[in-house]
Amino acid sequence: MRLSIEKVVYGGSGIARQEGQASAGTVFVPFTLPGEEIDADLISTDGSRMDASVKELISASSDRVLPRCIHFGVCGGCQFQHASYDAQLSLKREILQETLQRAGLSSLPEIEIHAAEPWEYRNRIRLRLQEFDGKLRAGYLKRGSTEFLPIQMCPIAAPILWQAAEILLDVLEAFPQWAKATQEIELFTADEEQKIQLTFFLSSMPAKNFAELCNALLLRIPQLAGAGAQVIETPGKSRRFQRAIPIESWGAAGLTYNVGEESYWVGRGSFFQVNRFLVSRLVQLATGGRGGRLAWDLYAGVGLFSRVLAKNFAEVVAVEVEKGNLEANFRGEGRRAVAATTLEFLRQAVLERDRPELIVMDPPRAGVGTEVCSLIGRLKTPEVVYVSCDPATLSRDLREMVDSGYKMDQLHLVDMFPQTFHQETVTVLRR
Known part of the structure; x- marks a missing residue:
């Protein structure tokens, strides 16, 4: 299909109208910007809605930029890295105004x-751990699927979080039972990256050497303030249906987070603005x-x-x-x-x-x-x-x-x- 992108809607997709054909309706195309002309491949139809992907970018928007992350487009985390930051803000304003109206x-x-600052802003990330090509890797899910995506970077995360994740993968080689049992990890850092909290989400309870694992991590990650381990009662299901039971704790149960003149105690796993x-x-x-x-x-x-x-x-x-x-x-x-x-x-x-x-x-x-x-x-x-x-x-x-x-x-x-x-x-x- 040859399409002209009219606008971007909540969720991140550009939309175009396909008129005068048997498949007439609204076409949703991710990673496009208003005013762009594209050749698109149809992926699916549901009533008057069609989902498509970009086959060829014929005419690019002046707001289009090169994504910073090598996983952009495949990873399910980001939708707007192809747009300049000023364009992102403009799109969000238009989406908010239209939704209210x-x-x-x-x-x-x-x-x-x-x-x-639009990069390195996240103070919390949750990563999946899985063996990939014979080696334990950390990653997210591929866009629109439950398929594991091993990653090499996450430029929206505070740098210390991905650094800590890479060190953890290395340290887990000496703790194979923990490596096998860990499904996911969550890393949370304080405002200036001076402290880190780590949570393991496990499919089963591994060996009783959690303190030994954490002490080994502390030698490599001096910012590690505390860690906890939780067993997921329903492993394999989406997080919405999971219930995790705390089983181990090491170090502090949270960290102090400074906001302006105030300091807050944020317990491990507690909600805090990201x-x-x-x-x-x-x-x-x-x-x-x-x-x-x-x-x-x-x-x-x-x-x-x-x-x-x-x-x-x-x-x-x-x-x-x-x-x-x-x-x-x-x-x-x-x-x-x-x-x-x-x-x-x-x-x-x-x-x-x-x-x-x-x-x-x-x-x-x-x-x-x-x-x-x-x-x-x-x-x-x-x-x-x-x-x-x-x-x-x-x-x-x-x-x-x-x-x-x-x-x-x-x-x-x-x-x-x-x-x-x-x-x-x-x-x-x-x-």
């Missing part, structure tokens, strides 16, 4: 973009210039926003399902950590008289949902800050918030995930 949201505030260059900016957008009597931080995690809010509010309530890390980070007068789901907390809160002046919420990708939006609408909180990592669920929830009386006052696109289609937004709503 499609949900019926009009009179949008201007989208402000916040960006930083972009080490933009976390401070995200915190500033969500909390800066706000103060008063009472604020609620919903989906509080380790207390990233709660700690900063507590400087300017007399009382801050931080809500998280499991408050282990939150409790460690959020103690003292005027600070209250609540172990509950946001929905449980809000259901109870609407029955009580206390009303916050500010709500900050940073939910997972699924968003907050209709009932949470409805309960917040009943509370009539003057200002709500919604931090989101998915424009589709954000649009759905913002539609609910606007219908309950809120108006979007600010809209920030924070590029926490350069080279990928993912995007983070901060929306400020006021009544």
Whole structure:
């Protein structure tokens, strides 16, 4: 097919229209840019949707650049390395705006973009370990498949993480039982790469010499602060259906992560924002210039926003399902950590008289949902800050918030995930 790429959509593919043929419909083509002319090979059809790949690039966009990673296009991790960074930001802005408008949201505030260094930003990576060509290798999955892809680099990861992974592969040669049992590893580093936490995900429990393995790693990786091992109950299934049981621990159970003037204790395996260059900016957008009597931080995690809010509010309530890390980070007068789901907390809160002046919420990708939006609408909180990592669920929830009386006052696109289609937004709503 000869195609003209019209635009890029969420997920990273360019789209074109195939008209006037038996197979007429929308064609999705990865690794293309608006305005490009291509010859494409059809891969699959599903109703009016067709998926294709680039057979030949006839006319390239001026925004096209050479990818930095040798695995780009085969690896499932990145979608935008073929676009200049300015082009990536422009594409993400257009995608966010169109997604919001499609949900019926009009009179949008201007989208402000916040960006930083687009490479070596990830403070956490999770790698699969597998024998390949007779040697233990680390890697990811091939794009659109469950097939293992051994890698030689990962330029979006903090350099120390891939260095540590290569050393681990070398050290595991002396620990064959651990090499055989390890399915995946997760590496997490602090803001300045001064400390590393390592987690092994195992198919079975190998020999009882975990401390010996970790001490051997420490000789080669002096930044190693701690390590843990977990046995996966359902090996071979996708992570969504896996349950891992901790069985071994060595060293510290987490590390201290500095963000601006604050230091947070982040336990091994706990959620933390992945972009080490933009976390401070995200915190500033969500909390800066706000103060008063009472604020609620919903989906509080380790207390990233709660700690900063507590400087300017007399009382801050931080809500998280499991408050282990939150409790460690959020103690003292005027600070209250609540172990509950946001929905449980809000259901109870609407029955009580206390009303916050500010709500900050940073939910997972699924968003907050209709009932949470409805309960917040009943509370009539003057200002709500919604931090989101998915424009589709954000649009759905913002539609609910606007219908309950809120108006979007600010809209920030924070590029926490350069080279990928993912995007983070901060929306400020006021009544």
